[in-house]
Each structure stands twice: as C-alpha cells, then as structure tokens.
Amino acid sequence: MHPPKVISILGSTGSIGKQTLQIISAFPERFSIYGLTAGRNIDLLEQQILAFAPKIVSVKEPHDQQRVMNFVAQHRLHTEVQTGEFGLIKVATSPENQLLVVAVVGTAAIMPTYQAILAGIPIGLACKEVLVSAGHHIMSAARHKGVPILPIDSEHAALKQCLAGVHENPKMVEKLILTASGGPFLNRDVTTFPNITPADALKHPRWVMGPKITVDSATLMNKGLEVIEAHHLFGIGYDHIEVLIHPQSIVHSAVEFVDGTLLAQMGLPDMRFPIQYVLTYPEKIHNPWPKTNLAALGPLEFQVPDLNKFELLAFALHCGRRGGSWPAVMNAANEAAVSLFLNETLSFTELIHTVINTTQDFAHLSAPTLQDIIHIDASVKEKIRHDAIRV
Numbered sequence: 422m423h424p425p426k427v428i429s430i431l432g433s434t435g436s437i438g439k440q441t442l443q444i445i446s447a448f449p450e451r452f453s454i455y456g457l458t459a460g461r462n463i464d465l466l467e468q469q470i471l472a473f474a475p476k477i478v479s480v481k482e483p484h485d486q487q488r489v490m491n492f493v494a495q496h497r498l499h500t501e502v503q504t505g506e507f508g509l510i511k512v513a514t515s516p517e518n519q520l521l522v523v524a525v526v527g528t529a530a531i532m533p534t535y536q537a538i539l540a541g542i543p544i545g546l547a548c549k550e551v552l553v554s555a556g557h558h559i560m561s562a563a564r565h566k567g568v569p570i571l572p573i574d575s576e577h578a579a580l581k582q583c584l585a586g587v588h589e590n591p592k593m594v595e596k597l598i599l600t601a602s603g604g605p606f607l608n609r610d611v612t613t614f615p616n617i618t619p620a621d622a623l624k625h626p627r628w629v630m631g632p633k634i635t636v637d638s639a640t641l642m643n644k645g646l647e648v649i650e651a652h653h654l655f656g657i658g659y660d661h662i663e664v665l666i667h668p669q670s671i672v673h674s675a676v677e678f679v680d681g682t683l684l685a686q687m688g689l690p691d692m693r694f695p696i697q698y699v700l701t702y703p704e705k706i707h708n709p710w711p712k713t714n715l716a717a718l719g720p721l722e723f724q725v726p727d728l729n730k731f732e733l734l735a736f737a738l739h740c741g742r743r744g745g746s747w748p749a750v751m752n753a754a755n756e757a758a759v760s761l762f763l764n765e766t767l768s769f770t771e772l773i774h775t776v777i778n779t780t781q782d783f784a785h786l787s788a789p790t791l792q793d794i795i796h797i798d799a800s801v802k803e804k805i806r807h808d809a810i811r812v
C-alpha cells in the first residue's frame with residue numbers, strides 16, 4: 422500500500438469540492454487533505470475542518486478569517502487560516518500537495534492554477550474557465566514543467582480515457598465528439614425564452630451541479646466552453662471537434678479515429694466517477710457508487726444541436742475560432758451576465774445578448790499575455806455590472 426496521496430482543494434464547499442471530499446472520506450487510507458479553500462459557506466468549511474484537520478485553509482473574505490481562527494483555537498487544532506487571493510495561492514502552491522483539485526467557479530482560479538503548475542503540482546481541473554480564458558498560457562506552462570492537467574469535467578475525463586490507447590496523439594484523431602444533455606430547454610419553444618426564470622434554468626434534467634454551470638447548461642454556453650477546453654487540453658483543431666445532443670447523458674463523449682473506429686466512454690451521470698478517475702489516476706479502484714445497468718437504460722439518442730436556438734453555443738464556437746482575447750472576453754461577459762441573471766437583474770434572453778454584444782464590441786488583442794487576460798476579465802465584468810445598474 423502506498424502512503425496516502427496528499428490533496429488540496431480550491432473550492433471545497435462547492436458541488437465538486439463536496440463530492441471530492443465524499444470520495445476522500447470513502448478511501449481514508451488512500452488520500453489525505455492538506456489544504457482547503459472556501460468562499461462564503463463558512464459553516465460548511467468549519468465542518469470540513471473538523472472532519473479532515475487540514476494544515477491550512479483560506480476564506481474569500483477578510484472578515485471571515487477571524488471567525489475561522491477562533492473556531493480552530495476553540496477546537497485546539499493547528500490549522501493556519503489565510504484569506505483572499507494570497508490565501509488561494511498559498512494553498513495551491515504548498516510543496517506538500519501531490520494533487521491540487523481546482524473547483525472554484527470562474528476565472529478567480531487562473532492565477533492559483535498557474536502558480537501551482539509553476540510549482541510542479543499536478544492539477545485536477547474542474548474549473549473549465551481557466552482553460553477557456555488562459556488555455557494557451559496554462560497548457561504551455563504545464564508542458565514546460567511536465568505537469569499533468571487532469572480534467573474533472575465528465576466529457577473531458579471521457580475523452581482522456583478514450584485517447585489513452587493512442588497516447589493522446591492528435592494525428593490519430595479524426596474528431597472529438599462532445600455530448601451534451603441539451604439542458605432543461607432542449608424542447609422548449611425559443612419564442613418563450615424571454616419568460617425563463619432562474620428557477621426554470623436551475624432545474625437540470627440529468628446532472629446535479631452548482632448554479633453557474635447549471636445556467637451555462639441551459640444556454641448551452643457550457644458546451645461551447647467545453648469545446649474550447651477540449652481544444653486546449655488535447656491540442657485538437659476546432660474543425661475536428663463536434664457537439665452532439667445526447668439527452669440520456671450516458672455516453673459522456675467519444676473519439677472518432679482516422680481509421681473510422683469510435684471509442685466512447687459510458688456510465689451513469691454522476692460526477693463521482695470523473696472525480697475518482699482524477700484522484701486515482703492512472704489506477705482504477707473499486708467503489709461503492711451505483712453501477713450502470715446497460716439492459717435497464719432504454720434507447721440512447723443522438724442529434725445535432727440547433728445553433729439558431731442556442732445562440733451562445735454558436736457564439737462560443739465562433740469566439741474559440743477567433744482566438745486571441747475573444748474567448749477570455751466572452752467568458753468574462755458570461756460569468757458576469759449569469760450572476761446578473763441569477764439575481765434577476767437580466768432576463769434569460771438579455772443574458773444571451775449581453776454576452777454576444779459585449780464581446781463583439783470589445784477592442785480585441787490577438788496575443789494577450791496572462792496579465793492582459795486578468796485585466797480584461799476584470800474590466801469586462803466591471804463594465805457589465807456597471808451597465809446593468811444604469812439601466
């Protein structure tokens with residue numbers, strides 16, 4: 422038996438963070454926790470501190486730091502408590518980390534992920550926005566340092582498993598086929614899209630996920646982000662990446678090879694499978710989660726997405742092909758517009774048009790540096806919030 426793998430999690434109180442800790446609890450002899458970071462769910466972070474006794478934690482807001490320090494002292498623990506971006510980076514780059522799970526929402530994860538790669542730490546990446554906005558910089562740093570980027574996105578974990586047989590050699594790939602459930606509005610009449618409420622958009626038919634990605638799954642922006650993510654992760658051109666709607670979410674993605682053969686990865690839609698894949702990579706180990714009964718599944722359907730109905734999927738593919746600052750601006754605009762939709766400042770259709778118009782009106786850079794991307798991200802988000810308040 423190996424000594425336990427030492428893991429830190431950025432975003433331990435979110436959907437992926439909680440499920441990662443659930444798996445770690447199921448295999449206490451295999452994994453140990455070094456660091457955790459949380460946003461505003463301090464009650465849950467405190468429970469996690471008691472359960473996992475991390476050496477370090479970090480909270481988003483400075484005013485939560487003292488509360489957590491008092492909690493740690495009360496329980497006679499020795500957990501260091503940090504805050505803000507400094508704390509995120511300190512947890513991310515701890516030399517004890519043997520795997521960093523990046524599960525915070527959005528581009529806040531770019532710098533901590535980049536710094537962890539420079540420190541030589543393998544990454545389990547649940548935050549696709551990091552690759553959408555800064556994929557070029559992240560992947561070239563990872564290649565330079567020989568650091569693996571293991572995707573905790575069910576489609577990309579599926580693609581990675583299908584590509585294992587050809588050692589991820591892009592020359593042998595005809596196309597990557599990313600499947601999409603289609604979200605809650607697959608069969609809804611587009612003329613009723615202006616009436617969609619946050620509650621409607623948060624009812625995903627197949628997957629249980631955090632609110633930002635669930636809204637992205639309703640607009641199909643999520644699938645556009647995933648195409649850009651796949652482009653960077655696997656070095657495959659956009660002409661060789663296809664999206665198919667697959668409402669049953671059993672085939673998590675597939676690869677067509679140049680010889681006309683296809684490999685697909687299948688299983689129940691449960692994020693514990695791709696998370697476990699990354700935690701135990703390259704091994705597979707027995708677990709207690711429900712297993713897939715093929716005979717009980719019924720028909721598996723596949724269809725081409727309607728790009729006129731789901732404008733943000735079409736627009737994301739366009740931005741990916743344009744390259745430069747286009748994906749970073751689109752991603753920042755989408756993050757800001759989704760949060761304004763969730764707090765009912767923007768309607769569903771205003772969300773869509775805000776992303777498209779903001780990105781099209783932006784003065785783009787053809788080769789943004791990492792600092793440019795961080796700056797662009799902040800200014801696009803600020804502009805959208807400012808315009809929304811003025812309206």
Ligand code: MG
Binds near residue numbers: 574576
């Ligand atoms: Mg996915």
